[in-house]
Amino acid sequence: MDKQERTxxxxxxxxxxxxxxxxxxxxxxxxxxxxxxxxxxxxxxxIAHFGDPELPWQRVVNRFGGLASGYPGGxxxxxxxxxxxxxxxxxxxxxxxxxxxxxxxx
DNA sequence: CGAGTGACCGCAA
DNA sequence: ATTGCGGCCACTC
Numbered sequence: 114m115d116k117q118e119r120t121x122x123x124x125x126x127x128x129x130x131x132x133x134x135x136x137x138x139x140x141x142x143x144x145x146x147x148x149x150x151x152x153x154x155x156x157x158x159x160i161a162h163f164g165d166p167e168l169p170w171q172r173v174v175n176r177f178g179g180l181a182s183g184y185p186g187g188x189x190x191x192x193x194x195x196x197x198x199x200x201x202x203x204x205x206x207x208x209x210x211x212x213x214x215x216x217x218x219x
Numbered sequence: 220c221g222a223g224t225g226a227c228c229g230c231a232a
Numbered sequence: 233a234t235t236g237c238g239g240c241c242a243c244t245c
Contacts (some may be wrong), residue, residue: 123242141227145240154227156242161226163243170226181226191226 122148123160129217130161133172136199137215138207140176147217158183171195178210 125148133139141154141161150156154176161170162183171194174180180188180195180202192202201208 145227150241152228152240153242155225155240156227158226159224159241159243163225173226175227183226185226 122150122153122156123164125149126157126160127164127168130168130170130173132217133169133215137213138172138174138178138195138200138210139215140174140178142176143214143216144173172198172200172215174207174210178207178214180205180207 126144129139129144129147141157142151144157145151145153148157157173158181161168161173161181164170170181171184171191180191182188184191188205192205195202195207200213207213
C-alpha cells in the first residue's frame with residue numbers, strides 16, 4: 114500500500130493542477146498538503162519538472178505568490194504565460210495573489 | 220539497485 | 233532584519 118500511496122501523491126498533485134481554473138493560481142505547499150503531505154512541497158516541484166509538461170504548472174507558484182525558480186524560459190516566461198491567462202504580475206509576484214488563489218475545497 | 224537532487228517550506232541563530 | 237540549515241517524499245541518472 115505504501116507504494117500505492119506514493120503513486121497517489123503524484124496522481125493527486127497532477128490531478129489538482131489539471132483542475133486549476135484559468136485565471137487562478139495555487140501554491141506548491143497547498144498542492145502538497147492537499148495530496149496528504151504538507152511538507153512535501155519539494156516533491157511537487159520535482160513532479161512539476163518531470164511530470165506532465167502539458168499541465169498548467171504556470172498557475173502553480175510558491176507560497177509568496179512568486180514565480181518558480183527553474184521554470185523553462187525563466188520567470189519572465191512564467192509571468193508572460195500567467196499574463197496570457199489574465200493574471201497580472203508585478204516584480205515576478207502575482208497581483209492579488211490571495212484573491213486569485215484557487216482552492217479545491219472552495 | 221543505490222545515491223543525489225529538487226520549480227519548497229518553516230524555523231533558528 | 234537577514235542568513236543558514238534541515239526536513240519531507242518523489243523522480244532521475
